[in-house]
Every structure is written in structure tokens, then in C-alpha cells.
Amino acid sequence: MRILLVEDEQPLAGYIAVGLRRNGFAVDVALDGGSALEKCEVTPYDVVVLDRNLPGVHGDTVCRTLARRGSARILMLTASGAVQDRVDGLTLGADDYLGKPFAFSELVARVRALVRRSAPARPPVLTAADVLLDPARRTVERAGRLLHLTPKEFGVLEQLLAADGDVVSAERLLEKVWDEHADPFTNAVRITVGTLRRKLGEPPLIDTVTGAGYRIRPCASG
DSSP: OEEEEEOSOHHHHHHHHHHHHHTTOEEEEESSHHHHHHHHHHOOOSEEEEOSSOSSSOHHHHHHHHHHHTOSEEEEEESOOSHHHHHHHHHHTOSEEEESSOOHHHHHHHHHHHHHHHSOOOOSSEEETTEEEETTTTEEEETTEEEOOOHHHHHHHHHHHHTTTOOBOHHHHHHHHSOTTSOTTOSHHHHHHHHHHHHHOSSOOEEEETTTEEEEOTTTOO
């Protein structure tokens, strides 16, 4: 899932971004409000983690603008943690509010909850044939055997399983699983799908639909 982190304190932004990436999210970073709005113009984020006191365009303005567009869930992450501050943030259009300092596990849980709300309802564990993927525990099993996937392999498989047999384009996978530093002309998706197939083993689970993308094999989906 694609996250935009908007935080003007660069060391803190780096810390949060690394932690979110370790939990399987693709993370872009903006250090001011203007950059955040520009990035949201070109990328459909699932969740925006937004500091309130930003240089340039204030976080309140960013929140109000994004809420009006309705393109992403917004988690305000700020040192202003008083009740009235939380009420103000939610009134501006934020979907959730977390004060600093915070427990990182709570941040991850709240982001995952917002991701679930930003998409159609789906079961907590995704399955196809004898494959089980648990997004919360970040585990994948096939026929009871635990698979060790990289974050990108896990993200690709999660997107394909969530599509329930529908074709997912390489562009969509690049958009949802990689961050803004990914080269759109790279072979990263094809290579990742190849290594994922090898780790999944037999019988084959992922089909290539020429000119369209990838899907879970019809006999295995559902």
C-alpha cells in the first residue's frame, strides 16, 4: 500500500519512513505542505500521514484540501495532542489523529486500519487455493509451509490476492507496492513476479495476461 508521509523534521521523517517500509508499506516523503499537495496531484495514495505544523502551506490547509478531494485517508500525526486539537483536526477532514510522542506499533495499526477503510471490505486473511496471506501478521503460507518473502514480493502477492482473479496491471503494482523513487520503465515488477513464482512453487498460482498484467490463476481464485 502507498503512503505519503508529510513531516518537516527530516530526521523524524526518515525514522518514520524506515519503520513503515519495514512493515511493508511503500512510502513517499514530503517535507512541507506545498510538496505534499503536489505529490497528491500525481499519485493516488492510500493514506497520508500528516504533520499539522508545516512550513509553507500549513497542515490544516493540506488536510482540508485533501479531504475535499476525497482521494486518500488522512492520519494527523502532531505534537498538538489536546482534546480540542484532536477535535479541530477531525473537523478539518482528518480520518484519525495521533499525538506525538507515539508508540510505533500504534501508528502502524492505525495506518493499516485506514488502509482497510480506503478499500472495499475484504477478509482479514487472503486466500487462493492452498495459499494464505495474513496482512496483519505479514505472513504467507502455502500448504502449511511458511514462505519467506521480501516486502515487495509480499506486496505484489497481496495486491493480486485482493483482486480476486481480476487482472492487475504492472503499472498498478508499481504504483501500489513501490515508492516514488521507482523507475516507471524498470523491470522491477516482472523480476519480482518471477521470484515470487519460484517461492510459491507448484502448482503455478500467478498467470501473466499478455499486454494486460497479472492475475491469480482462475481455478485458484475465490
